[in-house]
Amino acid sequence: MDIYISSPLTGTAIGLAEVPDPVFAGSMVGPGAAVDPERAPQVAVAPIAGRLIKLKPHAFVVQSEDGRGVLVHLGIDTVNLEGRGFELIAAEGDVLRAGQPIVTWNPAEVEAGGLSPVCPVIALDAESAAIDAIVNGAVTAGDELFHWR
Amino acid sequence: MPQRTVTVASKVGLHARPAAVFVKKAGEQPVPVTLAKDGGKPVNAKSMLAVMSLDVRGGERVTLAAADGEGAAAAVDELADLLETDLDG
Numbered sequence: 001m002d003i004y005i006s007s008p009l010t011g012t013a014i015g016l017a018e019v020p021d022p023v024f025a026g027s028m029v030g031p032g033a034a035v036d037p038e039r040a041p042q043v044a045v046a047p048i049a050g051r052l053i054k055l056k057p058h059a060f061v062v063q064s065e066d067g068r069g070v071l072v073h074l075g076i077d078t079v080n081l082e083g084r085g086f087e088l089i090a091a092e093g094d095v096l097r098a099g100q101p102i103v104t105w106n107p108a109e110v111e112a113g114g115l116s117p118v119c120p121v122i123a124l125d126a127e128s129a130a131i132d133a134i135v136n137g138a139v140t141a142g143d144e145l146f147h148w149r
Numbered sequence: 150m151p152q153r154t155v156t157v158a159s160k161v162g163l164h165a166r167p168a169a170v171f172v173k174k175a176g177e178q179p180v181p182v183t184l185a186k187d188g189g190k191p192v193n194a195k196s197m198l199a200v201m202s203l204d205v206r207g208g209e210r211v212t213l214a215a216a217d218g219e220g221a222a223a224a225v226d227e228l229a230d231l232l233e234t235d236l237d238g
Contacts, residue, residue, distance in 0.1 A: 021166070028169040030197055054202050059165065061201060069198035071165070079164045124198040 003064060003148050006098050007139040008044045008072045009119055011037035011107075014136065016120060021076045024120040029071065031131040032122040033146050035139060039108035039117070043089070044074055045141050046096040047121055053093075057086035060102055061124070068148065069124040074105055076116040085109050099142040123148050151222040152214035153229040154187075159236045162206040167236030172197050174231055178224035181216040194228065 007013060012035065019025045019034045046052070046062050047070045054061040058078035063069045074086070087104040090096060107117035123131055126148060133147035159167045175182050175194040183191035184200060187210045192199035194213065205211055213228050215221040 023166045023169050028173055029165050054204060056164075056204075061198065063198070069202075071197075071201065073165055079161050122197075124201070125196050 001066060003048055003068065004144050005032070005047045005070055005121060005123065005146050005148060006045070007035055007135075007141055007143050007145040008047045008102075008121060009035045009037040009042055010141045011035045011139065012137060013134075013139045013145055014118070015134065019076065019118050019120050020116045024073070024076070024122075027128060029120065030122040030124045031126050031128040032120060033134045034118055034120045035145070036118050037107040039111065041104065041106045043101045043141070044072060044103045044105065044119075046098055046100045046102060047072055047145070049096060049098045051093065051095050052090055052102065055088065055090065055092040055102070057081070057083035057088065057103065062096060068126070071120070071122040071124055073120045073122070074103065074117075075107070075110045076118060078110060078115055081110070081113070081115070121145060150214055150217055151225045152212055153225050154210055154212045155229045155233050157205055157207055157209050157211055158233050160207045162209065163200060163203070165201070168197060168200045170236050171228070171231060172200055175228055178215070178228070179220040180218040180224055182224055182228060183214045185212045185214070187211070
């Protein structure tokens with residue numbers, strides 16, 4: 001069953017290889033895409049429908065009904081912010097529809113603090129060949145970002 | 150079934166980057182390997198989804214276990230040594 005992964009943010013969709021972190025860029029966390037977010041306060045939304053199985057202020061994982069997990073990581077190395085600047089809207093365990101708000105944050109603030117606000121969106125444990133139709137260019141939160149066969 | 154319990158050295162635990170390094174190494178092992186938090190249910194160490202959901206924090210004790218088979222003890226040792234290194238360093 002195919003699923004479409006939506007962009008969790010508004011900004012510019014870029015290839016994973018352009019993420020300024022070798023582990024994400026090298027698809028070590030998994031295949032997918034990334035979004036260079038608009039530098040303004042933003043709400044990160046669910047990339048797929050499913051259960052919010054893990055929610056940290058700077059990253060979350062939504063698991064679809066068929067068991068697939070999508071990781072959204074808000075910025076690079078933002079685990080070090082220990083939640084500062086991130087406001088949770090949803091709670092871990094919530095069942096969400098695609099596009100449902102999860103966290104509010106400000107990419108401009110993250111960038112001003114010296115960290116990259118680029119957000120990898122990863123199909124966890126997927127084969128690279130299972131991911132296609134990866135969008136490049138302007139996206140609005142909720143727009144299709146890539147396809148997971 | 151070989152197993153070892155170690156303290157996770159990475160200061161911020163198994164977040165995305167160290168989890169990816171760990172799962173990649175686990176994937177290279179010849180036998181199934183599991184990871185469990187103290188007293189918790191073991192999860193598949195070769196799955197990013199499983200390992201990230203476990204949400205292992207720095208300083209936590211975790212148990213690595215491998216199914217019996219050739220290379221099982223070495224697999225546990227290699228992964229245990231990896232966790233005892235600061236993967237963010």
